[in-house]
Amino acid sequence: MQSVDLSLWNETIAKLPGASILQTREWAEFKGKYGWEACPQVWRDERGEIFAAAMVLTRRVRLGKTAGGWSVLYVPRGPLMDWTNAGHRQKVMDALESLARQRGVIFLKIDPEVPLGYGVPGSEDAFEVEAGVALREELGERGWLFSKEQIQFRNTAVLDLSGSEADWLGRMKPKARYNLRLAQRKGVTVRPGTAEDFDLLYRMYAETAVRDGFVIRSQEYYRTVWNTFFRAGMCFPLIAEVSGEAVAGLVLFVFAGRAWYLYGMSRDLHREKMPNYLLQWEAMRLACARGASFYDLWGAPDVFNESDPLWGVFRFKEGLGARVVRTLGAWDYTARPLLYRLYTQILPRVLEWMRRRGKARTRRDVEV
Numbered sequence: 001m002q003s004v005d006l007s008l009w010n011e012t013i014a015k016l017p018g019a020s021i022l023q024t025r026e027w028a029e030f031k032g033k034y035g036w037e038a039c040p041q042v043w044r045d046e047r048g049e050i051f052a053a054a055m056v057l058t059r060r061v062r063l064g065k066t067a068g069g070w071s072v073l074y075v076p077r078g079p080l081m082d083w084t085n086a087g088h089r090q091k092v093m094d095a096l097e098s099l100a101r102q103r104g105v106i107f108l109k110i111d112p113e114v115p116l117g118y119g120v121p122g123s124e125d126a127f128e129v130e131a132g133v134a135l136r137e138e139l140g141e142r143g144w145l146f147s148k149e150q151i152q153f154r155n156t157a158v159l160d161l162s163g164s165e166a167d168w169l170g171r172m173k174p175k176a177r178y179n180l181r182l183a184q185r186k187g188v189t190v191r192p193g194t195a196e197d198f199d200l201l202y203r204m205y206a207e208t209a210v211r212d213g214f215v216i217r218s219q220e221y222y223r224t225v226w227n228t229f230f231r232a233g234m235c236f237p238l239i240a241e242v243s244g245e246a247v248a249g250l251v252l253f254v255f256a257g258r259a260w261y262l263y264g265m266s267r268d269l270h271r272e273k274m275p276n277y278l279l280q281w282e283a284m285r286l287a288c289a290r291g292a293s294f295y296d297l298w299g300a301p302d303v304f305n306e307s308d309p310l311w312g313v314f315r316f317k318e319g320l321g322a323r324v325v326r327t328l329g330a331w332d333y334t335a336r337p338l339l340y341r342l343y344t345q346i347l348p349r350v351l352e353w354m355r356r357r358g359k360a361r362t363r364r365d366v367e368v
Helices: 006-013 025-032 086-104 130-141 167-173 174-185 196-213 219-230 275-289 311-319 337-356
Strands: 037-044 052-065 066-075 109-110 115-119 155-160 189-192 235-242 245-255 258-266 294-296 323-327 332-334
Touching: 006 037, 006 052, 006 155, 006 196, 025 037, 025 052, 025 219, 025 332, 037 086, 052 086, 052 258, 066 086, 086 109, 086 332, 115 130, 155 167, 174 275, 189 275, 196 219, 196 235, 219 235, 235 275, 245 275, 258 275, 275 294, 275 332
Parallel strands: 066 109, 258 294
Antiparallel strands: 037 052, 052 066, 109 332, 115 323, 155 294, 155 323, 189 235, 235 245, 245 258
8 A cells, every 4th residue: 555646636536437526536635625535546456557545534533622532434435446346346445455554444335336236126127236246245254343333325326428328218107208398498507507506506406405304514614625626627606597597406427537526505596497307418518518428416315215315306216217326335344343332322412412411511522
């Protein structure tokens, strides 16, 4: 395991399997503003060529305003490598475990996008990936634990951008095609956004959060991430309008032949005109124009029925023609088992009890 110059990092990882926007130097730069320190690592073969890489992020665990002496390590959407190569896999895992022990951290978390299967379980086109299932068993044998804290979505839905636009339409469900054409008939338009639109996008995002009941961060947080990638030419805001008034938006990210839908927002205004269908259609066209072969719609249910909170938005993604990818998820290497148990089991219960009694003045903060 070796360190590498961050100025060459994106070019390095773009050549590796599973290259992700969350492994880029821009993501490390962004997270550095919120307490995370980047520690990029690469592995080379006998010829000196890089066969694996991991943008390892580290930060101190703090309770309230008091800085603790404990740290955690996280490799978002990594490490990046050919996970079917047993020799390379062993070298990488041995090195990461050694790094965690040497640094005395509470735990090291990884969540590589290793497929366990494709398709909705129980459907005709669903199948398992033996290599992914075998890796899951191998991690357990090495002492890794399936994480109770899945920072990223374990499953996702991905659109294939190969072929023509007619092919894309053919992969959509009939209702989605109808809604797309309805949006076009009802006067919905989509325009590219600029950095000047980030305040508008955040206001719509806040409205979405209130309506759908999820928690979001401060405006500064989103402006920082959007600006970081916008300046690097990897972030593309799109805004849907009706008669010149914004009704929905999304922020598209593109890197290494792949696109991601990380942030989406909409208002209640003109929802009957189906603006989100045209918005996603234009995102597909933009992603393709920027060289992406796949468009990751970022998130699918853990349980594929109506009990899952992602079920409604998943049906929308499924209608667009997206294919389910079920992945390995996040796994933790517990370098300090007792502290890990304290951090993941005991401390959350104590804090919840204190909150209920109105006495909690501390909080854990390791979210990515």
